[in-house]
Amino acid sequence: MPPLQKIDWTRRSEIDRDRDLGRRSEMAKPFLIILFFFSFFAINPQKALAEGVTPSEAKELRDEVREMFYHAFDGYIEHAFPLDELRPLTCTGEDTLGGYALTLIDSLDTLALLGDHVRFAAAIEWIGENLRFDIDKTVSVFETTIRILGGLLSAHLLASDYATGMKIQSYDDQLLHLSEDLALRLLPAFETPTGIPFGSVNLLHGVDENESKITSTAGGGTLTLEFGVLSRLTNNPVFEQVTKNAVHGIWARRSKINLVGAHINVFTGEWTQKDAGIGTSIDSFYEYLLKAYLLFGCEEYLFIFQEAYKAAMHYLYSDPWYVEVNMNSAAMVWPLFNSLQAFWPGLQVLAGDIVPAVRTHTAFFSVWKKYGFTPEGFNLATFSVQHGQKSYPLRPELIESTYWLFKATRDPRYLDAGRDMVASLQYGARCPCGYCHISDVESYKQEDHMESFFLAETFQVKYLWLLFDLAAGPNNLVENGPYKYIFSTEGHLLPASPQISLVHEHCSYFGAFCKVDERQKSQTFYISVDRQEENDTRFHRDLGSTRFSSRPKSQESLSVSGFIKGLCPGLTHGQKYGISYLTNAMPSKEDTYEGESINQPEVSEVRSHSVVVISNSDSKNLISYDDNKHHQLSQESSSNNQPSER
């Protein structure tokens, strides 16, 4: 195997053929860019929607997206590697996270998805030989987890398994060992009274004594997938345990109306920023509640997600937009679309709530069409770019939602949207050695930076490529591979393989709420389940008949202790699921589960695929989606009894 730098990166006739497709705009002048956006979106905004993407055009677009990836990836390798990220205007590199070839690691599973054995194997070999985490660097726990840990684990799972078609013969679990070493170095961050981790940790010395005690909800609550996968691969439950405790720590401090704020003190548990929303600083907290359930099958994540989602739709949804409100009073604080919110319709697809997802995507995409990109902030009162939030740092969220909505509905409008996005990136963001941030969506000024997530999540590219491949074929690991895949928030592929998804013991309750009092001891709560669930092999049971209820339904009902292992005896239903209140804002009797009042969960249906995890009063939403997907779903269930990521 040649070393990474020595690889003949041009040994790709397919890519060479496609390469010219993207070259045309490399040297585009700003005025040409403005002219393009003016004619493409302003003069004839309906153009793309009216024309429709044909199947052969979908193939061309897929290949163009592939070329986009290589333009940026090769630019990184040539000009920046082994630094973290590429400066695509000046064709140089910079260390931005930890100085450990961030973009290479973040790109690994995209290389695998594209079937690029040569680069995938060379990159893994280089990482195995050169990457070390015993370095005196203070890094973000969140970013390091989603980009580095997620990237390594995803690549490990692809490289070590014949079934993926990307097995590397010489591979000897190097990435798994690196992942474990890295995660052990992150663990000191979790040593806080609340269980919510510090935002940053030094990889050599642990948490600095001057480290800030304030962290974001997304930062503390978006670690479960990567740490959970690592636990299941190493048989060391500590990783999964600390991240689950962190979720409990956040959720236990939610407001009476089930909203969480944006920033919290990890020592006192006090909210230091009480704005609740689905975007900045909170976004992926919601995402990982649902995805942790989908990947690991732990019902407590689903239960929390359902409560959190219900509150978000009640207090934050202002059809079709989402606003930010005070987490306690629900008073509006910001009538603002921020670009991180754009992942939400995709999450709603996973949850089966399609109608609002369609409406919101249409609204968000109207912002994209107005500017050719989504600005970081868009003021919903003035319908203009929010002052100071004019940039587009190559975010993938709207593209991600476009992919999910196409997958769910097969409505060609999402292909048209994807084509518009490709055009925007090619004409507006493409620069000499990669893709540039847009510092102002009104002037299209390019900035000399390319976040690693452009290639990882290359979402941009990963989700765009998957979108068009789906329309053209599909022929890819996600659609035709041996497992269902959950995408991490960084777009990394995590398989619902037996090794990861079938280890039910990991779903035990770790006792973050083991303080009991006399009142709680007298409570008895049940989860009623079908008889067949007692024999639980999760992949084979019919979750379609599973119901959560706080009351025993029949003689057949089982105590939760028979269902969720390792429980602290005597806890209330709310405590068991991490929904007890720990703040001084204790709810009144009427507000509690004991009082069975405002927060009483409705009976919720859970089926073997996630499209129906949301109980929705408008059941037509679900039925029409199920109908659309009927063929695919029945194929899935007959060929593969694993839980679906959709």
Ligand code: DMJ
């Ligand atoms: C990504 O790194 C992740 O999706 C994260 O959750 C927030 N957003 C960026 C990309 O915008």
